[in-house]
Amino acid sequence: MANLLVDKTDALKRYPGQRRESAFQKTIFLSALAVVVLLGGIFVSLFLYSLPSISAFGLSFLFGKTWDPVARTFGALPFLVGTLLTSFFALLISVPFSLAISIFTGEYFREGILSAFLKNVTELLAGIPSIIYGFWALFVLAPVVRNLQTEIGSFPYGVGIFTASLILSVMIIPYAASIGREVIGLVPSDVKEAAYSLGATRQEVVTKVVLPYARSGIMAGILLALGRALGETMAVTMVIGNSSLLPRSLFSPGNTMASVIANEFTEATGRLYLSSLIEIGLLLFLVTMTINIMGKYIIKQLTVEG
Amino acid sequence: MIPLLLIVFYIITNGISSLSWTFLTEIPTPVGEKGGGIANAMVGSFLLVIIAGIPSIPLGIAAGVYLSEHKKSKLAYWGRLATEVLQGTPSIVIGIMAYLWLVVPMGGFSALSGGIALGIMMLPMIIRTTEETLNLVPDSLKEASLALGVPYYRTILRVILPAGLSGIMTGVLISVARIAGETAPLLFTALGNAFMNWNIMKPVNSLPVLIYNYATSPYPEWHRVAWGASCVLVVFVLTLNLVVRIITRRWKVQF
Numbered sequence: 001m002a003n004l005l006v007d008k009t010d011a012l013k014r015y016p017g018q019r020r021e022s023a024f025q026k027t028i029f030l031s032a033l034a035v036v037v038l039l040g041g042i043f044v045s046l047f048l049y050s051l052p053s054i055s056a057f058g059l060s061f062l063f064g065k066t067w068d069p070v071a072r073t074f075g076a077l078p079f080l081v082g083t084l085l086t087s088f089f090a091l092l093i094s095v096p097f098s099l100a101i102s103i104f105t106g107e108y109f110r111e112g113i114l115s116a117f118l119k120n121v122t123e124l125l126a127g128i129p130s131i132i133y134g135f136w137a138l139f140v141l142a143p144v145v146r147n148l149q150t151e152i153g154s155f156p157y158g159v160g161i162f163t164a165s166l167i168l169s170v171m172i173i174p175y176a177a178s179i180g181r182e183v184i185g186l187v188p189s190d191v192k193e194a195a196y197s198l199g200a201t202r203q204e205v206v207t208k209v210v211l212p213y214a215r216s217g218i219m220a221g222i223l224l225a226l227g228r229a230l231g232e233t234m235a236v237t238m239v240i241g242n243s244s245l246l247p248r249s250l251f252s253p254g255n256t257m258a259s260v261i262a263n264e265f266t267e268a269t270g271r272l273y274l275s276s277l278i279e280i281g282l283l284l285f286l287v288t289m290t291i292n293i294m295g296k297y298i299i300k301q302l303t304v305e306g
Numbered sequence: 307m308i309p310l311l312l313i314v315f316y317i318i319t320n321g322i323s324s325l326s327w328t329f330l331t332e333i334p335t336p337v338g339e340k341g342g343g344i345a346n347a348m349v350g351s352f353l354l355v356i357i358a359g360i361p362s363i364p365l366g367i368a369a370g371v372y373l374s375e376h377k378k379s380k381l382a383y384w385g386r387l388a389t390e391v392l393q394g395t396p397s398i399v400i401g402i403m404a405y406l407w408l409v410v411p412m413g414g415f416s417a418l419s420g421g422i423a424l425g426i427m428m429l430p431m432i433i434r435t436t437e438e439t440l441n442l443v444p445d446s447l448k449e450a451s452l453a454l455g456v457p458y459y460r461t462i463l464r465v466i467l468p469a470g471l472s473g474i475m476t477g478v479l480i481s482v483a484r485i486a487g488e489t490a491p492l493l494f495t496a497l498g499n500a501f502m503n504w505n506i507m508k509p510v511n512s513l514p515v516l517i518y519n520y521a522t523s524p525y526p527e528w529h530r531v532a533w534g535a536s537c538v539l540v541v542f543v544l545t546l547n548l549v550v551r552i553i554t555r556r557w558k559v560q561f
Contacts, residue, residue: 028375036388038426265402
């Protein structure tokens with residue numbers, strides 16, 4: 001429509017204020033271009049600055065177990081493992097809860113005060129800064145975990161991978177639940193009505209019709225939540241314990257990709273150290289980008305179908 | 307759900323006790339001294355949000371207009387993709403970028419670099435809400451304006467944008483609420499500062515960074531300050547979100 005109307009035909013070129021017109025067109029064009037260039041620039045400069053470490057370590061960067069700034073040996077494996085562990089456990093804990101919330105608000109109680117209340121609260125909580133979650137976890141969650149560790153007889157660190165997973169799961173519930181609600185809302189009602197007319201109970205409809213139908217959308221929601229968990233920095237940094245050793249158990253302190261950058265970036269002395277940290281940033285950027293694009297793509301497919 | 311509410315409750319009950327007028331108007335005292343407040347962090351956060359908004363709000367709105375006006379063009383496709391990727395980019399990576407692009411060339415940490423980092427984080431949110439809101443404005447409105455002989459750029463600026471104003475405002479406010487609580491990109495750009503500072507070329511303190519530094523410190527008095535600062539931050543963010551809700555309910559973009 002717009003293209004048709006502002007096509008540079010002779011008629012349009014003659015009206016007064018035509019210079020402003022083209023200036024306006026150029027401005028909005030350049031602004032859109034700037035966003036693309038910005039993203040490209042981020043990628044290119046991350047890559048350029050991590051070149052020293054890429055050329056020094058190559059692929060062994062990903063599998064090296066030692067991260068020793070003094071000896072100038074940098075292997076990112078402890079952080080990769082830490083990131084994977086925390087995100088995986090966070091998902092494991094949060095998926096049942098967020099699924100339950102999304103079924104509740106998306107299927108059972110679509111309208112009504114309780115559902116509206118839940119929806120509003122989830123959205124408000126999603127806006128709370130991550131530093132607040134981290135602070136709370138450090139002072140409330142960590143002592144609880146420390147007591148738990150004394151109970152089961154492991155060394156009472158209090159902080160560590162387990163605590164980080166717990167707080168991460170709390171943080172991603174609102175996000176995953178709101179995506180889940182939307183996806184479940186997309187299930188067409190004729191499918192559900194068909195099942196009801198065959199005598200299915202409500203529980204059967206949910207487990208046998210709605211969930212299978214919304215499966216790929218729920219997967220996408222989990223993927224997007226994962227993307228968020230991977231990149232989450234502050235809350236994790238405060239409770240993970242910051243140890244650059246390969247984590248031995250679920251309760252031992254560790255470090256994630258994001259938290260090691262947050263902790264060591266300002267102290268990084270020397271080109272290789274800095275460039276190794278930037279390479280971790282590059283990895284993080286690429287991984288979250290892939291996960292986000294995949295998740296958004298699945299959701300887009302669904303919306304087009306439904 | 308309940309743990310989430312508990313967190314907010316816990317923060318507010320803990321924080322409210324350390325709130326007082328002097329807490330909001332004084333700068334922090336060294337360890338061991340009584341009193342002290344968070345005025346410098348509030349000023350810093352304010353400065354950072356302003357610096358972030360000045361380039362990002364116009365740029366974001368303009369890019370959003372482009373995306374909604376040229377839906378099918380190639381640049382719009384890439385622009386949309388870039389916006390989505392940018393939105394999912396971890397904030398710490400944005401911090402690295404601001405460090406490489408601004409802190410290193412300028413030779414030191416500064417409020418300016420922190421503000422720009424936050425601006426980059428704001429951008430995708432503003433673009434998306436602008437685009438989505440403008441998509442809701444019916445074509446007939448634009449056609450009517452064009453048919454009256456109003457030039458295209460005036461149609462956009464005087465008819466289409468005002469029609470979608472409440473939606474765009476919502477986007478801007480939400481993004482402000484989000485960057486006000488952002489810590490990671492500030493750690494190595496705006497750094498933090500124990501003193502009052504209005505100079506944008508120098509490091510400034512900000513609420514989230516203050517909370518981070520004080521919460522991880524070993525001193526109980528500092529923890530008390532951090533609780534108070536958290537309370538201020540949470541109340542600020544929740545209020546902004548509530549304002550947004552009221553705006554969207556009152557002046558919904560509907561045709």
